[in-house]
Amino acid sequence: MLLASSTEPAQTLQRVTTRALDPVRGAIMGMGEGVVGLFGALGEIDRLRSENDRLRGELAGAEQRITELSEAARENDELRDLLGIVEALEMELLPVRIISRDPSNLAWEAGIDAGTDHGLEVGMPVVGNADGAGALAGTVIAVTADTARVRFIVDTRSVVIAVDQASRALGEVHGQPGGQLVMVNVPVTEALAVGDTVVSAGLILGDEASRYPGGLLIGRIQAVEPDPNALTQTAFVRPAIDLGSVERLLVVLEFTQG
Secondary structure, three states: OHHHHHHHHHHHHHHHHHHHHHHHHHHHHHHHHHHHHHHHHHHHHHHHHHHHHHHHHHHHHHHHHHHHHHHHHHHHHHHHHHHHHHHHOOOEEEEEEEEEEOOOOOOOEEEEOOOHHHOOOOOOEEEEEEOOEEEEEEEEEEEOOOOEEEEEOOOOOOEEEEEEOOOOOEEEEEEEOOOEEEEEEEEOOOOOOOOOEEEEOOOOEOOEOOOOOOOOEEEEEEEEEEOOOOOEEEEEEEEOOOOOOOOEEEEEEEOOOO
16 A cells, blocks of 8 residues: 555656646657658659759750751742742753851842852852742852852842833843842833833843843832933832842753743
8 A cells, every 4th residue: 555655646747747748749749740841842842843844855845846847848848939940940940058148238249059060150140039930139250169159139230131021111220229129221201110020131232142031030110210311210129039038049050042
């Protein structure tokens, strides 16, 4: 009986202490769970970041592929148009690519990736694609073994004898600053109208044959103004080809003037 009585206070103290420490133990356990939860959240964040990086990489790859496919489709369309021009024009034509341009923009000239090794000579006409039709672009002015230089018809040093398709009026087409064209020395008695199509005449100049085949599209008349001399008129012509952005051309290796 004395032994039982002596242990009762100790048991009571143990129960009291246990109850007193329960909140502390709970807090510690809660802290442990919180730490585990924190590390779990950090791990999830890292996983999401990795997933985002992977998705960004896949998206960039897909965008690059779309760009490549779009460029390939554009080139295919351009080559198909050039092939159509080759088949339509009764001339020997060589497809070429523009590889350089005048960085000063003072001269409307460009380098192409073919030269004497491909049969090119100075003076050969150059044709471009105008919505599937062959349009006069310029002429070869210099050649090396594997490259050549083309001067576009919009260059201020360029002159082409041309004809208005509607009225059959003849005139000289000159290049203008800014990549435009004018048709000059047209008698005022000739009927020129806005919207008329202007093509190369292919006429003999004096004792020298024209360098350009006849019938190649040059552009369309945007405006007509009488000259101060009251004898001639000037037509402002919009080029059929955007020669500032064209990438592929056709060099006329041989043609028969009609």
